[in-house]
Amino acid sequence: MRGNRGVTVAALAVGAGFAVLVLLRPLPVAAGTLTSYLVQCTTVLVAAVLMAVKARGSAGGLRRARLLISVxxxxxxxxxxxxxxxxxxGAAVPIPSPADALHFLFVPVCVAGLLSYPVRDDVPGSRTQLVLDGLVATTALWFVTWTAALAPAHVGAGLPPTTAATILAYPASDAFLVAVAAGALRRVAVEARREVGLAVAGLLLYVTSDVAYTVLAAQGRYTAYSWVGALAEAGLLLLVVAFVGSCSGGRLSRTWVRAAATVPWCGxxxxxxxxAAAAVLGHDLGGMSLGLLVALMVALCLRQLVATRDRELVARRLRESQARLEHDARHDHLTGLGNLAHxxxxxEVACAAADDGTIVLLLDLDGFKQVNDSFGHSTGDALLVAVAERLRGAARPADTVCRTGGxxxxxxxxxxxxxxxxxxxEHLLAALAxxxxxxxxxxxxGASIGLAPVRAGRxxxxxxxxxxxxxxxxKAAGRGSAVVFQPWMHERSQRELSVTTALRRALREGGLxxxxxxxxxxxTGEVTGVEALLRWRPADGPPIPPDEFIGLAEAAGLMPEVDAWVxxxxxxxxxxxxxxxxxxARTSVNVSRRSLTPALPTTVLAALARHGLRGEDLCVEVTETSVAPDPAAAATVLLQLRAVGVRIALDDFGIGQSSLSELATLPVDVVKLDRSFLAHAGERDGDALVTSVVxxxxxxxxxxVAEGIEDRATAARLAAAGCAYGQGFALGRPQRPEQVVGVIVTGVGGVRGNALTVPR
Structure with missing residues (x-):
């Protein structure tokens, strides 16, 4: 930014100094003329070097454009x-001369550079159209210049044809260059707009000076040591400002760009x-003017033909792009299958037609997450592509196959x-297996498939x-199977949603x-502790059994909050x-798998402290299934609880496949035998199994602790087998806090001496 500002200030200083030099004319004409040429040559050279420097830091089309303009x-x-x-x-400067040839070579190279600038995607029109726009504008501007200034001044009269053509070609070529630059300004990418915009302004000043040069040179009165040279120098200095440094410091507004783009069409x-004025007034335009009008009409016709072709090309590209967008919007980019929208x-078509012959199969891969987690997403993506190919191959041609997500x-x-x-x-399941x-x-x-028919009104x-x-x-039936939808599934889903919503409210409002x-x-029949069992008795309906709402709480992620409340x-x-x-002595609470986290010890200690209890007053019960996902992590949490005196019980012992190993790895104090151990109580093998485990x-x-004791004989056999503690309806049913106090105080009677009482 500082470099840009410094060059701008220097350009202003040079321009002001040159203007003073021309206006005051302190030098002789010959010396002033040489000075003017020297200043202009130096300015153009500086602009060329600056553009070359910018080209080195560019890439692609922008680099090519800047290099061509520098050349x-x-x-x-x-x-x-x-x-x-x-x-x-002191030699005479002939017209034409090698200098003129170099100037006329400068124009096409500069135009090639302007056409090489990166183009914005949202602007239609080809380079051919841009060149034709330049020709139209040049012809029109040349017509106006000739008719308004050059013809009345009799420019070219009495001069050799080559001399006259050379003099007249200067403003014509410059006008073409300005027209192309102004047209390019609307098309070039934003990062190049500033330099092109300032270049258009500089070229406008330069072409104005060339028109004056044409008139004065034709009359033999031109000298660079004049206001014409100052005007040309001002245009060249604008090129220097345009080509210096980065263009990010100031971008042209859209209004300025639109205004600059209209300059050629003003001609x-x-x-x-x-x-029109000549026709109305009856003036004779002359052969040159008429020829220019004819050339203008031809150029306009060609321009419109090319513009029509470009519009058709743009329209075709838009149609193709729209088709691609519509395809992409309704297809999965990974597998090429239709997506959920498709x-x-x-x-929608099948439902609108009430097509009872359409049946939807919704397929979910079993174990896909494990593949993703184990081998990475690239393997998962490759697997999805393979599954899509198999589904295509297994489905019928008239069937629709889509990937609806994941x-x-x-x-x-x-x-x-x-x-x-x-x-x-079944065929799809076999193909995927x-x-x-x-x-x-x-x-x-494997996969699990749900089938649902399309019915009228659905x-x-x-x-x-x-x-x-x-x-x-x-999936619930064991995966790798296909199940047809039945109305009771929807009823159950609605029931589960209703129960889950009510459970959230009950948890929030104290309804548990x-x-x-x-x-x-x-x-002895002594009550040594109690187990807290969660109950839900809605005020507006019958009690909801734990077997129903505990699973829903697990699915809804409510168990940590439920466990904390319990x-x-x-x-x-x-x-x-x-x-x-x-x-x-103590109370026991059950802890779910989702609560068995590093935060559990903190929660337990806070609850104990809140009610003035010690760790020895509490027993935390966990099941084998709750510790199975990560036994090591579970053991760490349980050890922290034992460290503060909390007893740990392994609940439902005997229903898992590795319960014996859990005894050696988990820090437990109590084993609660599942009621399944008592199914064969009284039989030789059943009693032997219980005796061995105890x-x-x-x-x-x-x-x-033996759970599920429902009669005195079973209690006696368990005591004989060495089991010290028991729990079950024969010893005491679950009761409300105020009711269970009597049982705690009186006990229930032991298996020896007193008859075993069964609390109601």
Whole structure:
């Protein structure tokens, strides 16, 4: 920016100094003329060097354009130097001369540079049209110049033809250059507008000086040491300012660009006005003027032909671009299949036609996330492409195959029944079950498919929803299967949504409750603890069982909040019992998989501190499934809880596949035998199994609690097998906090001595 400003100030100083030199004329004419040529040659050379420097820092079309313009300015400099040498030696400057040839060579090279500038994508018109625009504008401007100035001054009269042609060619060539530059200004990329715009202004001044040169040279009165030379120098200095430094410091406004672009057409308007005035007034324009008018009409016709061709070309490109955009908007760029928008459009057509023969298959890959996480997204993308190819090959030609998102695909079967659709679904499952070779890897995937028929009165959203529900039912059924939508799936989905919404409200408004089930020492019937069991009894409806709402809370991500509430409420009830003198050792709470995170110890300690309890007053129960995803991380969390005295219980022991190994790796204090252990109680093998497990746990220093005890005989057998604690309806049903107090105080009776009482 400072460099730009410095050059601008220097240009203004040179221009002002040259203007003073010309106006005051302190030098003799010969010396002044040489000085004028020297200053102009130096200015053009500086502009050429500056443009060459800018070209070095450019690339592509911009570099080529700047190099060509720099070369053209060097040609102009050479022409000026030739005249300067002749003047300095006192020799006459012939017309035409080598200097004139160099000048006329400068014009086409400069035009080539202007045509090489990068073009904006949103501006129509070819380079041919731009050249024709220049010819039209040049012819019109030349007509006006000739008619208004040159003809009345009898320019060229009495001169040799070559001399007259050379003199007249100067303003004509310069006008063509200005017209092309002004036309290019509208088309060039934004980063080049400033230099082209200033160049147009400089060339306008220069062409004005050339018109004056033509008139004065034809009359033998031209000298560079005059206002004409000052005007030319001003134009050249504008070129220097245009070509210096970076153009990012000042971009031309759209208004300026539009105004500059109209300059050439002012000549066309002037030509029409002059021609009309001459016709009205009856003036004879002369042969030259008439010839120029004819040339103008021819140039206009050619320009319109080329403009029409360019418009048709642009229109064709726009149609092709529109077609590509429409295709891209309705197709997946990775697989080439239709996308969700394409699928919806196909379903809209089928629904509008009430086509009961259309059945939608919604397919979701099983295990795709694991492939992505294990091998990376590039492998995942390659797998999706392979799946798309298999679906294309397995589907019928009339069927629509789409990728609706992620690893989900849709196949719309036309003119088919439910049985045929099932067969197609099985065929697709078989095709996808084959191993896929991706580079050096072999990937085996499955899929789950939901089928939903199109029925009269249904919308695309209805059909997609039904297919989605059926697909998730297929996943729940064990994956690798196809399930047809049934109305009960929608009813269940609505029920689940309603229950989940109500659960959020109940959690927020205190609508949940805790019941407590006693934990009993089998020998004596003493209640040594209670387990907090979450209950939901809506005020406006029947109780909702935990088996229904716990799973929905897990799916909705509510379990951490639910677990935190249960923990706090259980601690509050235990503190209240203690304050009332109820002798209870501890309370147990269940913790879900989603809550088994590094934040759990902090939550537990906060709840204990809030109600004045110690870690020994609490037992946290976890299941094998809750620790299975990351046993090491779970063990770290549980160890932190044990460090503050909290007891850890492994709940539902015996229903997993690796429960015995969990005993060795997890920091647990209590093992709670699942009720499935009691299914064969009283049988030799069943009793032997219980005895063995109890003995193993005892050897490991773990307390054993048997769950699901429903009669006295079972309690007695468990006690005989060495099981110290029990829980179940025979020992105490889950009760509300105020009801369970009586059981805690009185106990339930042991298996020896007293009869076992069954609390109600």
């Amino acid at each position: 053209s300015l060097l040609l102009a400099t050479a022409g000026g130097v030739a005249v300067l040498v002749l003047r300095a030696t 066309v308007a002037g030509a029409l006005v002059f021609a 699928a919806r459009r196909a379903l 690893d989900e695909f849709l196949v719309a079967l036309t003119a088919t029944g439910e049985e045929a659709a099932r067969a197609v679904a 084959r191993p896929v070779e991706i580079g050096a890897r072999t990937v085996v995937l 919308t695309p959203d209805d059909v997609l929803r039904d297919a989605d529900l059926a697909m998730y039912q297929a 409750e805790l019941d407590y089930q006693p934990l009993v020492r089998l020998e 923990l706090d409420r259980a601690c509050a009830d235990l503190a209240a019992w203690r304050a009332a003198g109820v002798p209870l 003995a193993l746990c005892t050897a490991l220093g773990l307390d054993v």
